[in-house]
Amino acid sequence: MRGRHDMTLATQHRPLRESTDLAVRVEGLGKRYGDTAALDGFDLAVPRGTVCGLLGPNGAGKSTAIRILCTLLRPDSGRAEVDGFDVVRQPMHVRYRIGLVGQNSAVDEVLSTRANLEMFGRLYHLSPRAARRRADELLAQFALTEHADQSPRKFSGGMRRRLDLAAGIIMSPPVLFLDEPTAALDPVHRSDVWAGVRSLVAQGTTVLLTTHYLDEADQLADHISVIDHGRVIAEGTPDELKTALGGDQLDIVPAESADLGAARDVLARVTGTEPQVHEAARRLTVPVRNRVNALTETLREMESAGLAVHDVALRRPTLDEVFVRLTGNAPSHESP
Numbered sequence: 001m002r003g004r005h006d007m008t009l010a011t012q013h014r015p016l017r018e019s020t021d022l023a024v025r026v027e028g029l030g031k032r033y034g035d036t037a038a039l040d041g042f043d044l045a046v047p048r049g050t051v052c053g054l055l056g057p058n059g060a061g062k063s064t065a066i067r068i069l070c071t072l073l074r075p076d077s078g079r080a081e082v083d084g085f086d087v088v089r090q091p092m093h094v095r096y097r098i099g100l101v102g103q104n105s106a107v108d109e110v111l112s113t114r115a116n117l118e119m120f121g122r123l124y125h126l127s128p129r130a131a132r133r134r135a136d137e138l139l140a141q142f143a144l145t146e147h148a149d150q151s152p153r154k155f156s157g158g159m160r161r162r163l164d165l166a167a168g169i170i171m172s173p174p175v176l177f178l179d180e181p182t183a184a185l186d187p188v189h190r191s192d193v194w195a196g197v198r199s200l201v202a203q204g205t206t207v208l209l210t211t212h213y214l215d216e217a218d219q220l221a222d223h224i225s226v227i228d229h230g231r232v233i234a235e236g237t238p239d240e241l242k243t244a245l246g247g248d249q250l251d252i253v254p255a256e257s258a259d260l261g262a263a264r265d266v267l268a269r270v271t272g273t274e275p276q277v278h279e280a281a282r283r284l285t286v287p288v289r290n291r292v293n294a295l296t297e298t299l300r301e302m303e304s305a306g307l308a309v310h311d312v313a314l315r316r317p318t319l320d321e322v323f324v325r326l327t328g329n330a331p332s333h334e335s336p
């Protein structure tokens, strides 16, 4: 797979020193489709051996970024390195070091499931025996052994997704790109995938994944970048993101539905922020900075206004709440 031309380039363009701890380094990436700026000054730095979650609403530019990093698409501007190699100047070196599970399935519909995995192994120059052994390991890991001799043509979305993942990690690549790896998977199979990802990371693989499931990012990602309109609008650990966006959430459930309006006025006055009203749950939610003061003052004001309280809770925001506040969009798939 390594062309001579490519090797020459590798010696000419030694990776920059400071990038040696980074598996992915992106600076000011831009990509337009006609009038649409799919990426517009996109930056990213993913340390080796970590999981980075790329979150963003539909059309934010996530898949475009992944496609550029996997050398499937050329950027218009900026630069990107994967495992120290430039995606534009050294694409073969990059391809040699990555696995990709794209948003759409890439498996062959005529071959059996086992034959598909063996074929991917052979593409990566495994011997027939080694390819067969690896295929068997992956079939077991993704609970596909009993379907090994069937073609994926009649697979459910979840089974196909598991086969895609297995094919993407044939070589335990140093850097793995997963574009919505668990879309359409039921909770059990999502956790199978999560376990698979975790075991790869434990062996040293760096993972960059996109997802609409915020709990997935919360579970898997060491670091999250939120992308909107082609650029990063917030980043940090899941905890940092939750903290940066208004600290704790205060939930109040008045004893009477009829008191929701009056309770909302109390909360708005005490916290200076308009609470969210969840009519069905009879719950009011508002972000608070000074948690204990906000709690005690709210309860005192509720009492002096003659409003009985059924329940009260101070909690960390969910990533969904963070995401909505950042992008103004609800995530496009419901978390199960």
Ligand SMILES: Nc1ncnc2c1ncn2[C@@H]1O[C@H](COP(=O)(O)OP(=O)(O)OP(=O)(O)O)[C@@H](O)[C@H]1O
Pocket (backbone or CB within 6 Å): 033, 036, 037, 038, 056, 057, 058, 059, 060, 061, 062, 063, 064, 065, 103
């Ligand atoms: N081949 C293409 N031709 C024209 N426009 C495109 C093409 N691919 C993507 N776009 C546009 O570029 C923008 C970014 O798309 P991209 O697929 O990267 O978003 P995404 O974040 O992956 O969205 P999703 O969550 O829906 O997968 C969108 O406005 C999209 O319509």
Ligand SMILES: [Mg+2]
Pocket (backbone or CB within 6 Å): 062, 063, 064, 103, 179
């Ligand atoms: Mg996409």
